[in-house]
Amino acid sequence: MEKPVALGVDIGGSHITAALVDLDTRTLINDSIRRMPVNSQEGKEEILGAWCDIISQAFKGIKNGERSLGVAMPGPFDYEEGVSLIKDQDKFQALYNINIKEELSNRLDIPLEQIHFINDAAGFLQGEVFAGAAKGNLNVLGLTLGTGLGSSICLKYKAIDADLWNSSFLDGIAEDYLSTRWFVKRYKQLTNKEVPGVKELVALVDTDYHSTRVFMEFGYNLAQFLIPIINANKIDSVIVGGNISQAFDAFAPELKATLKGNDIQATIKISELKEHATLIGAASCCDVTLI
Numbered sequence: 001m002e003k004p005v006a007l008g009v010d011i012g013g014s015h016i017t018a019a020l021v022d023l024d025t026r027t028l029i030n031d032s033i034r035r036m037p038v039n040s041q042e043g044k045e046e047i048l049g050a051w052c053d054i055i056s057q058a059f060k061g062i063k064n065g066e067r068s069l070g071v072a073m074p075g076p077f078d079y080e081e082g083v084s085l086i087k088d089q090d091k092f093q094a095l096y097n098i099n100i101k102e103e104l105s106n107r108l109d110i111p112l113e114q115i116h117f118i119n120d121a122a123g124f125l126q127g128e129v130f131a132g133a134a135k136g137n138l139n140v141l142g143l144t145l146g147t148g149l150g151s152s153i154c155l156k157y158k159a160i161d162a163d164l165w166n167s168s169f170l171d172g173i174a175e176d177y178l179s180t181r182w183f184v185k186r187y188k189q190l191t192n193k194e195v196p197g198v199k200e201l202v203a204l205v206d207t208d209y210h211s212t213r214v215f216m217e218f219g220y221n222l223a224q225f226l227i228p229i230i231n232a233n234k235i236d237s238v239i240v241g242g243n244i245s246q247a248f249d250a251f252a253p254e255l256k257a258t259l260k261g262n263d264i265q266a267t268i269k270i271s272e273l274k275e276h277a278t279l280i281g282a283a284s285c286c287d288v289t290l291i
Contacts, residue, residue: 008283018058021283026131040091070282072123116285119161121150127281132272145244219254241271
């Protein structure tokens, strides 16, 4: 019997990445990753043609009748039917109201029932629950911290987009305080100096008190954001990914101390799968034992 394999696909506004995933071991198959830039402002044929080229390359060696496909897509999107609802976002305008599932099925000769879609933020968390830092946890919150704020929630092993980026928080919305631009803005407020991003601030922690203060404030703010969400959803673990997670050691002490001070027992972990989480999470949608 052939071992169960599925192709995980991560589609972004400027790229497509695909890789084969062994559903038994829950790991990427060596040397199967394929990636290419895609201009999301192109026409329908150009975008779908580029996607299908990479998917076909990544499926090399897998016979047509045995191909299963899990695709992580940004929203808005009808993930059950496979229809793109993205408009007015300066990307994928040509795909609005197009049934992507049918297009991929016809172009790749893959049965409709073997093509699955998941929100990209949910795909990240699904990967961590399926094979990474959240494996075995029942109720999990996933955050991708970077230029924006991605969020997903997994209740009883099924991840969905939490769409928390624009939720009301402090004097604005969550993304105002939990993204790279907040670090840059806050450091300039304190020092009147500009830094490109979080990586540069980490390098200053040992010598610059203001940098340390920024990370402490971020950790405190993140805790205050998390407390009501953890309580409302009985979250037992929070998984942090994205570029800002690389600075975890700088803001984790204040984050954990504030949570503990508010009697929050949920564990806080950084992503184990990193950039592979979404690929594995998308492919896991093809695991018949989970569907």
